[in-house]
Amino acid sequence: MVRDLHYGKFSVHYQPQINTINRELFGIEALCRWDRGQETPINPDVFVALAEDFNFISELDIWVLDQVCHQLTKWQDKGIEIPMTSVNFSPVSLNNLNTHSRILATLNKHQIPTDKITIEITEGKKIHYSDAVISSLNHLNALGIKFSLDDFGIGYSNFKRLTRIPVSQLKLDRSFVLNLPENLYKEISASTLSIGKKLGLSVIAEGVENTEQLEILEDLGCQIYQGYMFSKPLSEADFENWFFNISNRWGR
Ligand code: C2E
Numbered sequence: 001m002v003r004d005l006h007y008g009k010f011s012v013h014y015q016p017q018i019n020t021i022n023r024e025l026f027g028i029e030a031l032c033r034w035d036r037g038q039e040t041p042i043n044p045d046v047f048v049a050l051a052e053d054f055n056f057i058s059e060l061d062i063w064v065l066d067q068v069c070h071q072l073t074k075w076q077d078k079g080i081e082i083p084m085t086s087v088n089f090s091p092v093s094l095n096n097l098n099t100h101s102r103i104l105a106t107l108n109k110h111q112i113p114t115d116k117i118t119i120e121i122t123e124g125k126k127i128h129y130s131d132a133v134i135s136s137l138n139h140l141n142a143l144g145i146k147f148s149l150d151d152f153g154i155g156y157s158n159f160k161r162l163t164r165i166p167v168s169q170l171k172l173d174r175s176f177v178l179n180l181p182e183n184l185y186k187e188i189s190a191s192t193l194s195i196g197k198k199l200g201l202s203v204i205a206e207g208v209e210n211t212e213q214l215e216i217l218e219d220l221g222c223q224i225y226q227g228y229m230f231s232k233p234l235s236e237a238d239f240e241n242w243f244f245n246i247s248n249r250w251g252r
Pocket residue numbers: 015030031032033043044045048060061064088089090120122150151174206207208209226227228229233
């Protein structure tokens with residue numbers, strides 16, 4: 001795995017996030033891919049868990065951030081302005097203060113403004129952040145970096161996190177969106193949107209695949225969407241094509 005990182009067998013794909021109110025691109029999420037050639041593909045969920053177990057995850061997360069920053073400067077040169085880019089960080093990576101300084105060093109190296117980056121915290125593992133880690137997260141936030149609770153309502157991504165981490169965004173988990181229009185899932189979605197609104201957080205609905213889901217979420221006041229209905233995660237070249245040809249098709 002470590003060797004594959006150095007031999008360029010990992011790559012980053014980008015999935016658009018659409019604001020259907022103003023019909024604009026809200027941002028993109030960077031998603032890591034592992035190209036294993038002829039061998040069976042391994043999903044990110046699986047290799048991220050492996051990387052967590054083998055103490056390789058902060059290396060991987062920082063590598064992705066570095067690729068993202070490099071990509072953003074390349075796109076800027078081509079006139080592709082991305083309002084916000086989300087990068088996933090494992091709680092295992094974030095529990096290490098060294099990762100925090102590497103995040104700042106990476107943004108600095110590429111001259112990417114801190115307010116262009118959102119860190120999505122995925123909570124598959126139960127991590128108790130020390131006070132030192134929390135205060136450092138607050139410091140990053142004060143410098144402009146935003147935090148998002150990924151897969152909100154699932155695993156350890158819960159209300160408790162909201163009380164400790166300086167969160168600006170919630171991501172309504174795909175498993176809830178998937179089961180719309182069932183009433184239970186509608187209520188869960190409504191509650192998530194309501195707490196987001198009351199706390200002044202943006203809420204992104206993940207995994208939106210069809211107009212039925214979109215319409216229900218719009219009725220509930222959701223404004224930002226990410227899912228196959230709009231676009232799958234795209235390679236660099238496919239994203240450029242999407243940006244210039246397809247992105248303006250969306251919205252009301
Ligand atoms: P996530 O951060 O919740 O990312 C969203 C996942 O949902 C992505 O899966 C995306 O491809 C998928 N998705 C988006 N829209 C739809 C849809 O409409 N339908 C369906 N069926 N799926 C949709 P992916 O790329 O396989 O990534 C899985 C997870 O791996 C991510 O979930 C994230 O937790 C983790 N991951 C990916 N890249 C990284 C990384 O660089 N660092 C860390 N720490 N975790 C990463």
